[in-house]
Amino acid sequence: MPGEGGLATFDSLKGKIVFVTGGGSGIGESIVTAFAEQGAKVAFVDIAVEASLALCERLAVAGREKPVFRECDIRDIPALQKVMQSVAADIGDFDILVNNAGNDQRHTPEEVTVDFWNDRVAINLRPMFFTCQAVIEGMKKRGGGAIINLGSTSWHIANGGYPVYTTTKAAVSGLTRGLARDLGPYNIRVNTVTPGWVMTERQLKLWVDEEGEKLIDRSQCLKGRVMPWHVARMVLFLASDDAAMCSAQEYIVDGGWA
Template sequence: MPRAIFPDLEGASVFITGGGSGIGAALTEGFLEQGCKVAFVQRSDATAFCDEMEVRHGVRPLFIACDITRVEALREAVAEAARAHGDPTVLVSNAANDVRHETLAVTEDFWDQNQAINLKPYFFAAQAVIPGMQRAGGGRIVNFSSVSYMMGIGEYPSYAASNAAIVGLTRAQAREFGAAGIRVNALAPGWTMTQKQVDLWVTPEKYEAFLTRQCLPRPILPEDMVAPTLFLASEASGAITGQCLPVDGGVVVTG
């Protein structure tokens, strides 16, 4: 199905964390289709994915290998993207790790590392791009959270805590930087059938049980996150900030 076109995104400098696999790869391709200049970071090599995007779209995203738990490395990646494409005016913080764990088994080191992946980069990526957005007269930040914290899922308490915090961070920064024309919103996917989820955690029994909680009886796919993200990153959502948009087939409700 053809994707909607958001003309104001053409030529925009976009920075995505975790943009070479899973939901992130779908986001990178979605922004390329809009004519954006896309840079993304992740720790694993994404050369093959970039090759595929160049063949498919005639333009290559800028892949920057980066451990996002290292703040200085993340700052330098944003600076490299700015040198190549201009200051990012769209930030999509997507990288996360929903490894399963139990409260009584969590060590202090595990907690610190889990939060260093799932929360800290959201704050410091925003801190790195906001000065450039201020210079540009505005910008858009889309933070990926998860409906898991709204549902009270008990399989990953540290991850659920970080996703609740992401929404709090989103609302605080929307208030802090709204006067500068910077909009900050969150997007909360449901259980999205990435290859990682299928390989590690999807079983027929778990999937069928989860499907009964959705209003829409179909799988949620990485591609389902693209159009909502483009909407929040474009001026089509120009009066929307400080909000969290669930994209989950109707599991949770807001309002």
């Protein structure tokens, strides 16, 4: 990542209260880090306890305000609602919500069971609605807010190999646009940030092989690789006052692939 001096500082994010799902690793880790570096007060949930605690300690040692971490499986909606309510009571109503958590486990159409379908929806889509629902009243009281939902280019480019995932990620755009209309009167902006193939530790370990590298080189307009921090920077912009009139939109960060 370039030095801080080469990237924008969003003064409007200083002191803002942010909630992130899946903030312990990958793109989520970069999002939590980016907000902390802007002087925001960040809370996040994840099931990866060790990685999440280590992230909190790294940021504290670096002189940033230590994020608030709570272990939570976002498939358990009552538990997620309870965590959000508890954290808001401790640090204040949220100004910004980032729905990042997801799972892109590969699967074929033939092997999908009803239980698998329901579980993928329970990870990749259902929590997004209920986290949004949970922040509405607080954002109203604060005079507005920003919600950023993480999508995927997988359905844009007609990827195969994980049809339930592409279905849920296509639905994110519908959720964003519908909520943007409902919440706009309260100055709550709702947008989708859609990453391409991002070089997270998980992707590199499981799927980015020699053929994958060749596919990226053929498909992206830009050379290089999309990194987690590229996605985080778009999230920062949309959360900031610089994006004051941006809502109901999808912002793709994929090197020009889709």
